[in-house]
Amino acid sequence: MRQIKHPSIEQVELTDLMYALSDPTRLEIVGRLAAAGRKMTCGEFDLNRPKSSLSHHFKILRAAGVVETIIEGTEHMNALRLAEIEQKFPGVLQSVLSALRQSP
Protein backbone atom coordinates (compact mmCIF):
# COMPACT_ATOMS: atom_id res chain seq x y z
CA MET A 1 0.00 0.00 0.00
CA ARG A 2 1.23 3.51 -0.82
CA GLN A 3 2.35 5.36 2.24
CA ILE A 4 3.43 8.96 2.79
CA LYS A 5 7.05 9.61 3.80
CA HIS A 6 7.85 11.22 7.13
CA PRO A 7 11.11 12.38 8.67
CA SER A 8 12.46 10.42 11.61
CA ILE A 9 12.35 12.45 14.79
CA GLU A 10 16.18 12.62 14.71
CA GLN A 11 15.96 14.53 11.42
CA VAL A 12 13.63 17.20 12.78
CA GLU A 13 15.25 20.55 13.62
CA LEU A 14 13.93 23.02 16.17
CA THR A 15 13.67 25.65 13.42
CA ASP A 16 11.39 23.30 11.40
CA LEU A 17 9.12 22.88 14.41
CA MET A 18 8.99 26.64 15.03
CA TYR A 19 8.22 27.33 11.37
CA ALA A 20 5.46 24.69 11.33
CA LEU A 21 3.84 26.42 14.32
CA SER A 22 4.16 29.95 12.88
CA ASP A 23 0.91 29.88 10.91
CA PRO A 24 -2.61 30.24 12.39
CA THR A 25 -4.12 27.47 10.22
CA ARG A 26 -1.37 25.03 11.18
CA LEU A 27 -1.69 25.98 14.86
CA GLU A 28 -5.42 25.31 14.59
CA ILE A 29 -4.81 21.86 13.05
CA VAL A 30 -2.32 21.01 15.80
CA GLY A 31 -4.64 22.33 18.52
CA ARG A 32 -7.59 20.30 17.22
CA LEU A 33 -5.54 17.10 16.95
CA ALA A 34 -4.33 17.61 20.53
CA ALA A 35 -7.85 18.29 21.80
CA ALA A 36 -9.27 15.27 19.96
CA GLY A 37 -6.48 12.99 21.17
CA ARG A 38 -7.05 10.69 18.18
CA LYS A 39 -6.37 10.44 14.45
CA MET A 40 -8.50 12.71 12.27
CA THR A 41 -9.25 12.77 8.55
CA CYS A 42 -8.44 16.00 6.67
CA GLY A 43 -12.18 16.53 6.12
CA GLU A 44 -12.94 16.50 9.84
CA PHE A 45 -11.05 19.74 10.45
CA ASP A 46 -13.71 21.77 8.61
CA LEU A 47 -11.35 24.73 8.34
CA ASN A 48 -13.18 26.43 5.48
CA ARG A 49 -10.01 26.78 3.41
CA PRO A 50 -9.22 25.50 -0.09
CA LYS A 51 -8.13 21.86 -0.18
CA SER A 52 -4.85 22.82 -1.90
CA SER A 53 -4.05 25.21 0.93
CA LEU A 54 -4.75 22.50 3.54
CA SER A 55 -2.55 20.01 1.64
CA HIS A 56 0.25 22.57 1.77
CA HIS A 57 -0.17 23.05 5.53
CA PHE A 58 -0.25 19.30 6.20
CA LYS A 59 2.90 18.90 4.12
CA ILE A 60 4.74 21.46 6.28
CA LEU A 61 3.43 19.83 9.48
CA ARG A 62 4.65 16.43 8.26
CA ALA A 63 8.07 17.79 7.23
CA ALA A 64 8.50 19.23 10.73
CA GLY A 65 7.66 15.89 12.35
CA VAL A 66 4.54 17.34 13.98
CA VAL A 67 1.92 15.31 12.12
CA GLU A 68 1.92 11.79 10.73
CA THR A 69 -0.46 11.01 7.88
CA ILE A 70 -1.39 7.37 7.42
CA ILE A 71 -3.37 6.13 4.45
CA GLU A 72 -6.13 3.84 5.67
CA GLY A 73 -8.16 2.55 2.74
CA THR A 74 -9.40 5.68 0.98
CA GLU A 75 -8.82 7.94 3.98
CA HIS A 76 -5.82 10.04 5.02
CA MET A 77 -5.67 9.81 8.81
CA ASN A 78 -3.62 12.45 10.65
CA ALA A 79 -2.05 11.97 14.06
CA LEU A 80 -0.01 14.33 16.25
CA ARG A 81 3.53 13.04 16.99
CA LEU A 82 3.27 14.61 20.44
CA ALA A 83 5.25 12.01 22.43
CA GLU A 84 8.16 11.99 19.99
CA ILE A 85 8.32 15.80 19.75
CA GLU A 86 8.03 16.04 23.52
CA GLN A 87 10.93 13.64 23.98
CA LYS A 88 13.15 15.52 21.52
CA PHE A 89 12.18 19.07 22.57
CA PRO A 90 10.77 18.75 26.12
CA GLY A 91 8.01 21.23 26.92
CA VAL A 92 8.06 23.07 23.60
CA LEU A 93 4.92 21.68 21.94
CA GLN A 94 3.14 21.26 25.29
CA SER A 95 3.66 24.94 26.22
CA VAL A 96 2.57 26.05 22.74
CA LEU A 97 -0.61 23.95 23.12
CA SER A 98 -1.25 25.53 26.54
CA ALA A 99 -0.77 29.03 25.08
CA LEU A 100 -3.16 28.09 22.29
CA ARG A 101 -5.85 26.98 24.74
CA GLN A 102 -5.49 30.23 26.68
CA SER A 103 -5.75 32.46 23.59
CA PRO A 104 -9.17 34.06 22.94
Place this chain on the structure above:
Amino acid sequence: MRQIKHPSIEQVELTDLMYALSDPTRLEIVGRLAAAGRKMTCGEFDLNRPKSSLSHHFKILRAAGVVETIIEGTEHMNALRLAEIEQKFPGVLQSVLSALRQSP
Protein backbone atom coordinates in the same frame (compact mmCIF):
# COMPACT_ATOMS: atom_id res chain seq x y z
CA MET B 1 16.48 61.04 21.70
CA ARG B 2 15.41 58.83 18.83
CA GLN B 3 14.10 55.49 20.00
CA ILE B 4 13.06 52.35 18.13
CA LYS B 5 9.39 51.31 18.27
CA HIS B 6 8.40 48.01 19.85
CA PRO B 7 5.06 46.23 20.11
CA SER B 8 3.47 46.00 23.54
CA ILE B 9 3.41 42.43 24.80
CA GLU B 10 -0.40 42.43 24.37
CA GLN B 11 0.08 42.96 20.63
CA VAL B 12 2.38 39.95 20.21
CA GLU B 13 0.79 36.84 18.69
CA LEU B 14 1.98 33.28 19.29
CA THR B 15 2.50 32.89 15.51
CA ASP B 16 4.84 35.95 15.52
CA LEU B 17 6.89 34.36 18.30
CA MET B 18 7.07 31.02 16.48
CA TYR B 19 8.10 32.72 13.24
CA ALA B 20 10.80 34.76 15.00
CA LEU B 21 12.25 31.51 16.39
CA SER B 22 12.10 29.62 13.07
CA ASP B 23 15.48 30.79 11.79
CA PRO B 24 18.91 29.54 12.95
CA THR B 25 20.49 33.02 13.05
CA ARG B 26 17.63 34.41 15.10
CA LEU B 27 17.72 31.39 17.45
CA GLU B 28 21.44 32.00 17.91
CA ILE B 29 20.86 35.67 18.77
CA VAL B 30 18.17 34.71 21.30
CA GLY B 31 20.34 31.94 22.78
CA ARG B 32 23.33 34.28 23.19
CA LEU B 33 21.24 37.00 24.81
CA ALA B 34 19.79 34.43 27.23
CA ALA B 35 23.24 33.03 28.05
CA ALA B 36 24.71 36.51 28.55
CA GLY B 37 21.82 37.63 30.73
CA ARG B 38 22.52 41.25 29.82
CA LYS B 39 22.08 43.78 27.02
CA MET B 40 24.40 43.27 24.03
CA THR B 41 25.41 45.50 21.12
CA CYS B 42 24.80 44.14 17.60
CA GLY B 43 28.57 43.95 17.08
CA GLU B 44 29.07 41.67 20.09
CA PHE B 45 27.20 38.78 18.41
CA ASP B 46 30.03 38.27 15.92
CA LEU B 47 27.75 36.16 13.74
CA ASN B 48 29.79 36.51 10.56
CA ARG B 49 26.81 37.59 8.52
CA PRO B 50 26.23 40.81 6.52
CA LYS B 51 25.07 43.75 8.61
CA SER B 52 21.93 44.13 6.44
CA SER B 53 20.99 40.52 7.15
CA LEU B 54 21.44 41.02 10.90
CA SER B 55 19.33 44.21 10.79
CA HIS B 56 16.58 42.19 9.15
CA HIS B 57 16.75 39.48 11.82
CA PHE B 58 16.71 42.02 14.66
CA LYS B 59 13.69 43.70 13.06
CA ILE B 60 11.78 40.39 13.08
CA LEU B 61 12.84 39.68 16.68
CA ARG B 62 11.64 43.14 17.73
CA ALA B 63 8.32 42.78 15.86
CA ALA B 64 7.69 39.50 17.70
CA GLY B 65 8.33 41.11 21.08
CA VAL B 66 11.37 38.89 21.67
CA VAL B 67 14.07 41.57 21.62
CA GLU B 68 14.08 45.19 22.70
CA THR B 69 16.64 47.50 21.10
CA ILE B 70 17.52 50.62 23.05
CA ILE B 71 19.68 53.40 21.63
CA GLU B 72 22.29 54.40 24.19
CA GLY B 73 24.50 57.15 22.81
CA THR B 74 25.92 55.75 19.57
CA GLU B 75 25.18 52.11 20.49
CA HIS B 76 22.15 49.91 19.81
CA MET B 77 21.77 47.76 22.92
CA ASN B 78 19.63 44.59 22.59
CA ALA B 79 17.84 42.90 25.47
CA LEU B 80 15.69 39.76 25.60
CA ARG B 81 12.08 40.39 26.73
CA LEU B 82 12.15 37.03 28.50
CA ALA B 83 10.00 37.90 31.53
CA GLU B 84 7.24 39.49 29.43
CA ILE B 85 7.18 36.63 26.88
CA GLU B 86 7.23 34.11 29.72
CA GLN B 87 4.26 35.79 31.37
CA LYS B 88 2.25 35.88 28.13
CA PHE B 89 3.22 32.40 26.84
CA PRO B 90 4.39 30.44 29.91
CA GLY B 91 7.14 27.93 29.20
CA VAL B 92 7.36 28.52 25.45
CA LEU B 93 10.56 30.57 25.22
CA GLN B 94 12.11 28.80 28.23
CA SER B 95 11.62 25.34 26.67
CA VAL B 96 12.96 26.58 23.31
CA LEU B 97 16.05 27.93 25.12
CA SER B 98 16.51 24.55 26.86
CA ALA B 99 16.21 22.71 23.54
CA LEU B 100 18.74 25.12 22.08
CA ARG B 101 21.24 24.45 24.88
CA GLN B 102 20.83 20.68 24.36
CA SER B 103 21.34 20.83 20.60
CA PRO B 104 24.82 19.93 19.33
